[in-house]
Structure formats: C-alpha cells, structure tokens
Amino acid sequence: MATSAQRRQEIAAGVWDDLLRTLYGSSEAVLARQRARWCAALTDFERYFGPGRQVHLYTAPGRAELGGNHTDHQHGYGLAAAVNLDLVGVVARNEDNYIRVKSWGFNKLDVVDLDEPNPQASESTHSASLIRGLAEGFRTQGKQVGGYDAYTTSDVLRGSGLSSSAAFEMAMGAMMNEEFDCGLTPIQVARLGQYAENIYFGKPSGMLDQLASALGGVIFADFEDPALPRVEKLRAKGQMPDGMVLCVTDTRGSHSELTAEFAAIRHEMEAVAACFGCNVLGEVREAEFWARLPEVRAACGDRACLRAMHFFEENARTLAEDRALRAGQFGRFLHLVGESGHASFALCQNVYCASTPARQELSVALALSQHLLEGTGGAWRMQGGGFAGTIQAFVPRECLERYCAAMEGVFGPGSCHLLTLREQGAGRVL
Known part of the structure; x- marks a missing residue:
C-alpha cells in the first residue's frame, strides 16, 4: 500500500x-x-x-x-x-x-x-x-x-x-x-x-x-x-472481428431523469404476466399469451401487449445471439442486432418519449445510421433503458471515418465514441 x-x-x-x-x-x-x-x-x-x-x-x-x-x-x-x-x-x-x-x-x-x-x-x-x-x-x-x-x-x-x-x-x-x-x-x-x-x-x-x-x-x-x-x-478477445468497430453515439439527451418511463415498461410487462397468474413474463407460456391476446388487450391495453410481444421476441433473439457469437457467426449476430433495433421501435416503444414527440434524438441517430450503413454489413440499435442517451453501431472499418464524421456533424464533436471490449x-x- x-x-x-x-x-x-x-x-x-x-x-x-x-x-x-x-x-x-x-x-x-x-x-x-x-x-x-x-x-x-x-x-x-x-x-x-x-x-x-x-x-x-x-x-x-x-x-x-x-x-x-x-x-x-x-x-x-x-x-x-x-x-x-x-x-x-x-x-x-x-x-x-x-x-x-x-x-x-x-x-x-x-x-x-x-x-x-x-x-x-x-x-x-x-x-x-x-x-x-x-x-x-x-x-x-x-x-x-x-x-x-x-x-x-x-x-x-x-x-x-x-x-x-x-x-x-x-x-x-x-x-x-x-x-x-x-x-x-x-x-x-x-x-x-x-x-x-x-x-x-x-x-x-x-x-x-x-x-x-x-x-x-x-x-x-x-x-x-x-x-x-x-x-x-x-x-x-475474439468476439469482435478485426474489420468491425463498435461505436456508440451520445445523442446528448440524458435518460437520467426518465425513471418513470423505465418503470412503466416493467409495470406493463408485469401487468400482462398477472393476467396469467404470474409475476413476470418469464413465467408465462408464449403460446398461451397469443391464444388469450384479446382478453389481455382488454385488461392491460395495447402498449402493454406490444411490450410483452417484445419480451418474447427479444428473449429468443438474445439466446440466438449468444449461440451465434459462440459459433463465430458474426454476420448472423449482426442480423439479430438489427432485428432488436426494429423491435425497440415497433414493440417496446422505448426509442423516444410519447409525451415529448418533438425530442427524438435516438430516432434521428438510428435513421442516420441506417442511411450510412445499410448494405455495408454493419448493424445499429438502441441500447440501455432507452428514450434518450446513446445508440450503438457495428461499423465496418472502411466506413468508420465517414460514419463518425456524419454522426458528429449532427450530434456535435466528440459524440461518437469507438469502444473496445x-x-x-x-x-x-x-
């Protein structure tokens, strides 16, 4: 000492x-x-x-x-x-x-x-x-x-x-x-x-x-x-191919004051689980959820049902991502990353706050990433609790300079960070 x-x-x-x-x-x-x-x-x-x-x-x-x-x-x-x-x-x-x-x-x-x-x-x-x-x-x-x-x-x-x-x-x-x-x-x-x-x-x-x-x-x-x-x-070591870089872009919209938004996701998912006599969705049989969807919609509302759908999809996708990484199938992993990003928009609905629709920093960052990386073999998704904060992108090294410059042109100098594991x-x- x-x-x-x-x-x-x-x-x-x-x-x-x-x-x-x-x-x-x-x-x-x-x-x-x-x-x-x-x-x-x-x-x-x-x-x-x-x-x-x-x-x-x-x-x-x-x-x-x-x-x-x-x-x-x-x-x-x-x-x-x-x-x-x-x-x-x-x-x-x-x-x-x-x-x-x-x-x-x-x-x-x-x-x-x-x-x-x-x-x-x-x-x-x-x-x-x-x-x-x-x-x-x-x-x-x-x-x-x-x-x-x-x-x-x-x-x-x-x-x-x-x-x-x-x-x-x-x-x-x-x-x-x-x-x-x-x-x-x-x-x-x-x-x-x-x-x-x-x-x-x-x-x-x-x-x-x-x-x-x-x-x-x-x-x-x-x-x-x-x-x-x-x-x-x-x-x-070895999980990231040499030709691919993990980038996160800070959209300069903090989610540190959004505890209520995060809590609503959990509460709505658990409200759906309660319809089946369960505490959490991990205890619910997915087939039973789909069979009783009209009843659950009436009890919990549509957004809660969509968030439950997100759980079932994302849970299966996460298991598939793990298997892809273990097998060295990084292309398959990136395809699943892209699916996860779409699910955040359509099902979990945690890319922006419905109460402040004029503020959609994550939505803009994801759309710009799609514009820059579509067809390159890269992938992009929101990460973390959502509603504000950062997005992540897996960027081919030959696209890196252009990608970072474009992201920082929108979100400011120093907003795009290159990460290593x-x-x-x-x-x-x-």
Whole structure:
C-alpha cells in the first residue's frame, strides 16, 4: 500500500503502464491520457480528503448491451459486454463510520452515516442512496462495512445507456468488499447493487448491467432464478472481428431523469404476466399469451401487449445471439442486432418519449445510421433503458471515418465514441 503522492509519481513515471494497457489498450495516446487521468484523480483525492494517506485504486467498467433489451427484469436472458470506458476510484479507510464520496463533475459530497441503515427520502434517485443501500446489503449478508473516503472520476457517459450507475455501484461494492475483507463473489456484489438501485435509489432495474461491470468480458445471463442467475462469461478477445468497430453515439439527451418511463415498461410487462397468474413474463407460456391476446388487450391495453410481444421476441433473439457469437457467426449476430433495433421501435416503444414527440434524438441517430450503413454489413440499435442517451453501431472499418464524421456533424464533436471490449471486471487494481 502506498500514499497518494507515491502512487501518482509511479503512474506518471510509467511504472504501471502494463496495467493501463490491459485496461485501455496499447495506444501511446491512450496511455498518456490515462496516466494523466489517474494522476488527476489522486491529486483531487488529496484536495478533498488530505495528503499523505495510504490509498487503493479501483476501476469499474461501463457496459454495452449486446442483446436482451428489457428482458432481465422479466427473468429472461441478457447479453452484455464490459467496455474500456470506466470509473476510477481512489479510496482510503477512515475510523468514524462515515462513507464520504466526491465524484468528478458533481457539485456535492456524498456523506453516508453507516449507523443509519434505512433509506432516506432526501437521497432517493441520488448516488448517496446507492452507497447506503450497498452498505446495508452487505450487512444483510453478515458482512460489516466500515467508513472510507473516496474520490471517483468516470468517463462512462452519464445517462447514456452505457450504465454509469452500474459502474458506480460496482466500484463502491468492490471497495466495501475488498477494503473490509467481506469475501463476496462478483455475482453477489452485483446482486447487492441491484438491491440498492431497486430499494434505495428507487429504480426498478434488472441485474444485467451490474453483472457486466462486476465480471468484465462478454457475459450471457439467464435470470430464470434472479436470486441465483446462471451466468457464463465469454472471453472478450475474439468476439469482435478485426474489420468491425463498435461505436456508440451520445445523442446528448440524458435518460437520467426518465425513471418513470423505465418503470412503466416493467409495470406493463408485469401487468400482462398477472393476467396469467404470474409475476413476470418469464413465467408465462408464449403460446398461451397469443391464444388469450384479446382478453389481455382488454385488461392491460395495447402498449402493454406490444411490450410483452417484445419480451418474447427479444428473449429468443438474445439466446440466438449468444449461440451465434459462440459459433463465430458474426454476420448472423449482426442480423439479430438489427432485428432488436426494429423491435425497440415497433414493440417496446422505448426509442423516444410519447409525451415529448418533438425530442427524438435516438430516432434521428438510428435513421442516420441506417442511411450510412445499410448494405455495408454493419448493424445499429438502441441500447440501455432507452428514450434518450446513446445508440450503438457495428461499423465496418472502411466506413468508420465517414460514419463518425456524419454522426458528429449532427450530434456535435466528440459524440461518437469507438469502444473496445474489456476483460477485467470491477475491483482493486493498485
């Protein structure tokens, strides 16, 4: 263990370049940027919490949803990959039983008194609620978490569909787990992240995002039993052909204030499930749904029925995508990606908010992607919860310059990001 100043000197001198290469790639420009970023995080930690303290450094990746849009919370399948955009955290333990977290870009300090385990109304939908919920989650597992001071900086696009919230949750969860020797598995920590998000933050999310950030790589998850999901990790290396690049375009419309829209998808799907005496659509036989469609329409309305259709289609498609990747059939995988994108428009209806039809950033980005990539062998889809944020596109390398220029011409400089898949999940790295 070293002080913040010692770690900063080592990183600036290139001592930890091999570590940075495993996380971000070998480009010298990228290495220089990450050295500067990590050094700045250590400097800012000192600014808020004082110099001379012994620290650890953590990282937690964002994720790209590859398949399974709004299927995990219905006990279906999910397919996702950790990416090179990540959260970096500097942490030092304290002795006063408070967790204090300062995050770059936010004009507040989260202060959580660990003697108060219950959800606080003033923290709902704020990051402090996630910290408190995680700490209480550890306690429910018989693990005692103490106080710490942390500074975080994240390049996971906030409110974008790359799951900046899961990266934050898994960074905090890793800090609690490793600083206090709790010994939970990454899957257990991911489950506590979902608990904090559902109960303390107030967002009825599934667990796919947390699993991808916690485990790294490409993961396929079966949520038939959400308390014990069956998770298989595919190595990130080799999943993306050399001639194809994964791009995400930030349409500059944040979905961070759209919790009610996300919740409506889950509530409507579960209303349909209730017609069959079930809690979630994963428990409903698809053939029975189609046979009783007139009755379900009358009880739940058309949008709920369309979203149920989306679940059944998307769930089967996600399983097919997983099989295509395992078989090395990337063309087949891309065809399924395109089908998923169309289903978001027609069935799930989470590409834009019906209450604000003049704002359709995702729709424009998807239409432009179709104009640019149709017939090239590429594919495009919305990702994440939807309604705003980012789209993803698999772009042939020969089309990359034209594609990025066109997207940034509409959505602004720096809006198109080239991603690489990342093998490492959330955890302590120094």
